Amino acid sequence: xxxxxxxxxxxxxxxxxxxxxxxxxxxxxxxxxxxxxxxxxxxxxxxxxxxxxxxxxxxxxxxxxxxxxxxxxxxxxxxxxxxxxxxxxxxxxxxxxxxxxxxxxxxxxxxxxxxxxxxxxxxxxxxxxxxxxxxxxxxxxxxxxxxxxxxxxxxxxxxxxxxxxxxxxxxxxxxxxxxxxxxxxxxxxxxxxxxxxxxxxxxxxxxxxxxxxxxxxxxxxxxxxxxxxxxxxxxxxxxxxxxxxxxxxxxxxxxxxxxxxxxxxxxxxxxxxxxxxxxxxxxxxxxxxxxxxxxxxxxxxxxxxxxxx
Amino acid sequence: xxxxxxxxxxxxxxxxxxxxxxxxxxxxxxxxxxxxxxxxxxxxxxxxxxxxxxxxxxxxxxxxxxxxxxxxxxxxxxxxxxxxxxxxxxxxxxxxxxxxxxxxxxxxxxxxxxxxxxxxxxxxxxxxxxxxxxxxxxxxxxxxxxxxxxxxxxxxxxxxxxxxxxxxxxxxxxxxxxxxxxxxxxxxxxxxxxxxxxxxxxxxxxxxxxxxxxxxxxxxxxxxxxxxxxxxxxxxxxxxxxxxxxxxxxxxxxxxxxxxxxxxxxxxxxxxxxxxxxxxxxxxxxxxxxxxxxxxxxxxxxxxxxxxxxxxxxxxxxxxxxxxxxxxxxxxxxxxxxxxxxxxxxxxxxxxxxxxxxxxxxxxxxxxxxxxxxxxxxxxxxxxxxxxxxxxxxxxxxxxxxxxxxxxxxxxxxxxxxxxxxxxxxxxxxxxxxxxxxxxxxxxxxxxxxxxxxxxxxxxxxxxxxxxxxxxxxxxxxxxxxxxxxxxxxxxxxxxxxxxxxxxxxxxxxxxxxxxxxxxxxxxxxxxxxxxxxxxxxxxxxxx
Numbered sequence: 001x002x003x004x005x006x007x008x009x010x011x012x013x014x015x016x017x018x019x020x021x022x023x024x025x026x027x028x029x030x031x032x033x034x035x036x037x038x039x040x041x042x043x044x045x046x047x048x049x050x051x052x053x054x055x056x057x058x059x060x061x062x063x064x065x066x067x068x069x070x071x072x073x074x075x076x077x078x079x080x081x082x083x084x085x086x087x088x089x090x091x092x093x094x095x096x097x098x099x100x101x102x103x104x105x106x107x108x109x110x111x112x113x114x115x116x117x118x119x120x121x122x123x124x125x126x127x128x129x130x131x132x133x134x135x136x137x138x139x140x141x142x143x144x145x146x147x148x149x150x151x152x153x154x155x156x157x158x159x160x161x162x163x164x165x166x167x168x169x170x171x172x173x174x175x176x177x178x179x180x181x182x183x184x185x186x187x188x189x190x191x192x193x194x195x196x197x198x199x200x201x202x203x204x205x206x207x208x209x210x211x212x213x214x215x216x217x218x219x220x221x222x223x224x225x226x227x228x229x230x231x232x233x234x235x236x237x238x239x240x241x242x243x244x245x246x247x248x249x250x251x252x253x254x255x256x257x258x259x260x261x262x263x264x265x266x267x268x269x270x271x272x273x274x275x276x277x278x279x280x281x282x283x284x285x286x287x288x289x290x291x292x293x294x295x296x297x298x299x300x301x302x303x304x305x306x307x308x309x
Numbered sequence: 310x311x312x313x314x315x316x317x318x319x320x321x322x323x324x325x326x327x328x329x330x331x332x333x334x335x336x337x338x339x340x341x342x343x344x345x346x347x348x349x350x351x352x353x354x355x356x357x358x359x360x361x362x363x364x365x366x367x368x369x370x371x372x373x374x375x376x377x378x379x380x381x382x383x384x385x386x387x388x389x390x391x392x393x394x395x396x397x398x399x400x401x402x403x404x405x406x407x408x409x410x411x412x413x414x415x416x417x418x419x420x421x422x423x424x425x426x427x428x429x430x431x432x433x434x435x436x437x438x439x440x441x442x443x444x445x446x447x448x449x450x451x452x453x454x455x456x457x458x459x460x461x462x463x464x465x466x467x468x469x470x471x472x473x474x475x476x477x478x479x480x481x482x483x484x485x486x487x488x489x490x491x492x493x494x495x496x497x498x499x500x501x502x503x504x505x506x507x508x509x510x511x512x513x514x515x516x517x518x519x520x521x522x523x524x525x526x527x528x529x530x531x532x533x534x535x536x537x538x539x540x541x542x543x544x545x546x547x548x549x550x551x552x553x554x555x556x557x558x559x560x561x562x563x564x565x566x567x568x569x570x571x572x573x574x575x576x577x578x579x580x581x582x583x584x585x586x587x588x589x590x591x592x593x594x595x596x597x598x599x600x601x602x603x604x605x606x607x608x609x610x611x612x613x614x615x616x617x618x619x620x621x622x623x624x625x626x627x628x629x630x631x632x633x634x635x636x637x638x639x640x641x642x643x644x645x646x647x648x649x650x651x652x653x654x655x656x657x658x659x660x661x662x663x664x665x666x667x668x669x670x671x672x673x674x675x676x677x678x679x680x681x682x683x684x685x686x687x688x689x690x691x692x693x694x695x696x697x698x699x700x701x702x703x704x705x706x707x708x709x710x711x712x713x714x715x716x717x718x719x720x721x722x723x724x725x726x727x728x729x730x731x732x733x734x735x736x737x738x739x740x741x742x743x744x745x746x747x748x749x750x751x752x753x754x755x756x757x758x759x760x761x762x763x764x765x766x767x768x769x770x771x772x773x774x775x776x777x778x779x780x781x782x783x784x785x786x787x788x789x790x791x792x793x794x795x796x797x798x799x800x801x802x803x804x805x806x807x808x809x810x811x812x813x814x815x816x817x818x819x820x821x822x823x824x825x826x827x828x829x830x831x832x833x834x835x836x837x838x839x840x841x842x843x844x845x846x847x848x849x850x851x852x853x
Contacts, residue, residue, distance in 0.1 A: 033733060050454050057452040085368045087523060096539050152570050160578045167574045168566065170541045257566045259540030267365065272733075 001300065005293060012289040019285045020075070020278060024068050027274050034060060034084055034272035058084055071278065080282070081275035083268070090279035094261060098283070100170060101260040104252070105245040107176050108184035113238060116188040120195020120234075124203060125222060135192060142189030151182040151255040168257040179256040183249050187241045194237050198230035231302050239295030246287040352832065356851035357560045361572045361584035363842070366540045366565050371523035372508035373446050373453040381505050382842040383543050383563060387429075388508035388528035391420055391439060391487075392499055394754065396839045399663030401499045405434060405509060405529070406487075415494040415793035422485040426552045428511045429533045436487040440479045442509045444468065447476060455506035461495035494791050496798050500755045531556045531847030540565055557833075557850035576826060582851075583827040583834065585841045588705060591824050592648040603827050607836035608652045608659045608820040610759075611752035613706040615698065615714070615816040616775040618744055623696075628688040630813040634674035636681035637717040643819055646709050651819035656810045657760065659820040661838035664756030664802040672810045674817070681721045693722020699735045699747040700727050705821065706750045714816075739774040747774070750821070754839050756802045757789050763809050777814035781805075 035054050055061050059070065074081060080090035119139070123132040158178060159167025169175050202208065203226050211221045250262035261280055268276035367380035372388055375381050393404040403409070406420040426434040443462075446453050447469050459465055464477025478490035491498060501507065514527040526534050531553065532545035543563040547556045564581070566572045573590055575581040586594055586604075594600045617624035617633070624630055643651045655673035658665045685693060698714075701707040708729060715725045725746075730738070739747050751772075753759045762772035764786045765779075782805045789801035810817070823841040827834055833849040 033737070050456050053449070053452055053456060054454060087369060087374060087520065093539070152574070155571065155574045160574050163578060166580065167578050168571050169564065170538070254568050255571055257541065257564065257568070257571060259538065259565075263540060 001297070005297070008293050008296070009289075012286075015289070016282065016285055017072075019281060020072070021068070023278055023281045024064075024071070024274070027269075027272065027277055028064050030272075034058070034274060071275070075278075075282075080279045083276040084273045085268075085271045085276070090275045093264065093276060094279045094283050097259055097261045097264050100258060101246055101249070101262070103176060104179055104183060104249055104258060104260055105242060107180035108187065108245055108249075109238060109242050111180060112184035112187035112191055112241075116191025117195050117234060119188075119192040121199055121222065121227065123192065123196040124199030127200065132196075136196070139189035139192040142185045143193075145185060147182055147186065147251050148255060150185055151179070151252060154178045154182060155255070168255070170257065170259055175256075175258075179249075179252050179258050182256070183245060183252040187245075190237060190241070191234060195230065195234050198233050199226055202226045202230045228302060232299060235295055235298050235302065239291050239298075243288040243291040246284055246291075352557050352848075352850040353852060354555070354557050354850070355559050356557075356853075357562060358558050358831065358846065358849065358851065359562045359564060359580065359582050360842075361575070361581055362543070362563050362565045363567065363569075363572065363585050365567045367537075367543065369523040370526040370534065370537065370543075372505045372510065372526075373451060373455060374523060375505050376454050378840050378842055382840070382844075383545070384505055384508060384526070384528075385530070385843060386532040386545055386561065386846055387526050387530045387534050388510070389530045390502055390504075390507035390509060391422075392503045392507070394500065394503040394839070396661075396754070396837045396843060397835055399661065399754070399838075401503055404503075405439075411793075413793075416491045418489045418491070418498070419482075420487045420489070422487065423552055424485055426529055427550045428514070428529045429527050429548055430511060430514060431550075432511060432513075434509060434511075434529050435484040436481040437484075438509050438511060439487050440475075440481055441512045443479060443507070444476055445510065445515070446506045453506065455504075458501045458504065458506045459498075461491045461493060461498055463490045463492045465492070494793060496757055496790060496792060496795075497755050500758075532561060535560070551847065553847065556847035558846065561846060576828075579828065581828075582831050583825055583844075586650075586824040586826055588648050588650045590826075591650040591822075594824070594826050595649075600826055603829055603831075605825045605827070605834055605836050605841070607823050607838050607841065608661050609752070609823045609840070610659055610662055610754050610838045611750045611821055612654055612657055612659060613651070613710075613748075613750040613818040613821065614654065615746055615748045615818065616739065617746055617814055617816075618742060618776060619778070619814050620742060620776040621745060623688065623690060623694055624745070626688045627812050628684040629690065630816075631674065632681040632684035632688070632721065633718065633723070634681075634813050634816050635677045635684065636721045636723070637714055637816060638676040639818055640676070642710060642713045646713050647705055647819070650822045650824065651705070652822055654817035654819050656817060657763075657806050657815075658756070658802075659752070659838065661820075662754070662756055662759065664759075664799045664806070666803040666806060669806065669810060672807055674813070678717075678720055685721060685723075690722070693718075693724065695724040695726065696745040697726045697728055699730055699738055699744045701732050701735055701748075702729060703732075703750075706748055706818065710818070711748055736774075740770045742769065742774075742776055748818075749774075756799060757786070760786060760789075760802055760805055760809070763805070763814065775814040777809075777812070779808060779812060782808050 035051050059067055071081065078091070082089055083093055086093065119135045123135045126132050155167040155178060158165050165174050165177050167178070208221060208226055211225045246261060249260055250266050252258065253260045253263040261283060265277065265280035265284070268280055362379060362382065364377065364379035367375070367383055368377060369375055369380055370383055370387065372384050375384050389404050391404060391406040392401050395402045405422055405426055407423045409418055409420045411418055422434065422436055428434060443459055445451060446455050447459060447465055449456065449469055449471055456469060460469070462476055462478040464473055467473040468476045478492070480488045480490070482488055509529060511527055515522050518525055524537060531548055531551045533548045535544040535546050537543045542565060544560065546560045547558060549555050566575065569587045569590060572581060572584045576584055594604060617630050619625060639653045643649060643653060652660070656666065656669035685691065698711055700711045708727060711725070711727045718725050735747055735749065738744050751762065761767055763777050763782055764773060765777070765783050767773040768776050785801050785805040789798045789805070792798035792801060823838070825834065825841045830851050830853040831849065832852055834844055837843045
């Protein structure tokens, strides 16, 4: 297993290199000059020499391949450079946002898993019942509902009309409730549907009939025999969603004023802040690698047939 | 599952949905419109003011690196400069310098500093601090975007080039007297001093904190920096020893909320005391029984316009440019596209600019499509022509406005083809003169700088993106640049503006109506035309 993990981590290095190159080229190709995007246009036109000075300061007067090479040389030493816009160390800027991102992603995944998997199990066990119909309809609504709209509705209903929770902001557990529900709603719906379908596939297999015929309690059959084997696709979805939520929460973060990596990434792109964009993308890529590795490890834990030796 | 069960389940879901929608649509139990609350006679000390930062997280809190509203709105609360721009009156006023003298030739400024002014670390501010702060801006090692802001000071260019240890023209006479010698007359010098780069910083704190000074600033302004949670909030507290007296407020919490709907909900929840409205929000708030009495409105110092490429056919002909000005009903567009949240532009200067000329109305272009058709015919385009227009997607001065303009121009035979581009691209193309027309918003607070974008020496990137040239305008602006007397400079600028309006290198569209909504308990906010978020908060107080 350890060898497998090491192999996977080593395999991630060329992936990360490719990602940095693609991001670098994309940022180079998209229109707009970082310096004129960063300083006020009026200041730029009143002081055109200052623009030249800033270009030199940030090395923007060098050819693109030299800039990329310098970036790589510094990156392997752990120096991702400074943000053009804030002059802050990129690594520090990203790490400052990581706790907020992790809190939001973890809370969303936690409640989505709890609610989604439970609903999926109940739906599968009570297939074609009223409750199954209700859960699946709600799941359909959950998947279809725009995050932006849901966020604003929750803010209005729970934050303004019945002021139970702060509508937006960051800092306390109360601030976490609405954004995590918003962000987790689509995932909850997805998990409910995936769990239901996985459970239905497993419940029809012969070993479940055998378990029942042995006189095991229904609860044991469902949770010990059926659920464990139905979990593989569920874990895959949770893993992919978890990694996606790290950087894909930008709409939720914007609506709720949540200081996460997603917002930082979008702002960095808007400001053409190349070092910061690279830092954010590297973090998100690493998150994907780590989470998918964790998913593979969990496969082995929940399914004894999976071996990586 | 039986049909009955299905019906029951479906009904339940519909019931839930209807409940949700009904809850959101039902009128809120609204308070009665507030009775005219008697103003307390004396301002009160204490309280926390929560404001919204609509432009996002500040890029820095170090004055020498700040260029945008997102940063300057905080820096101006933490730092002070020698002088300050009174945006309401459009004039420069004393701040750390209680007075100053200017020599007859306009080259020597002598500033007399207030005594007993303290930095937030407790040390007194002296003339040495002013010299250090100005030289810090010009130090090439610091690569400040404002490095050339004070280049008119004698010796500044040598210092910037690294050829001198200090700026020769800045002389500390004593602890409270500073003399600055200019290399040439610069009518914008005091304005540059009043700008963010002119903030005074304590040397020992800058050296102690290094790069961290941008995150833990120490100034001598009315509020002391307390904390900055990136992308979340900036907090500052009252500075007890502020030389104008302690601010009324105990604390200011500036929350980073870029999403307009979120700001509105936070305001409605009473968790935000003030915020700048967007166009659609203005429609709602100006009719709102609770909030309509708590709005401040002001024409911002920006002129939204459509620029014509004056070096490209058919816009080389003044009559074509004038015809377009006559052909469009700007008031109607303001009402429909902008929901009334703008003031029609009759000339280049907004009414809040110090050089605004009430007489400009005589030269303005009313909506007159017949006159437009007549001028086009005279110019040899009786059937009109086709032209392209560069535009962004900006809701107020982008594609929606262009679409409205297209209809008016079509009536006089002009076919407009919009090219939707991103702001930076528009600027680059306009700088290169690679366009027929563009739509943009432009403004600076200094009357002369605002008009220099029509001087022929500034074609392209320096600001004259319409490639306009008129020798008389050039001469007037050159005279204004050398004018020692403020009133004389204003007169020359007004004269130049009249010619510019007559020759119409742009279609004068509108000046933004900046609107700030505030809670009934907030007192002392002012209509600030530079940006409504540039509120001098030390005189703001809370009545509850």
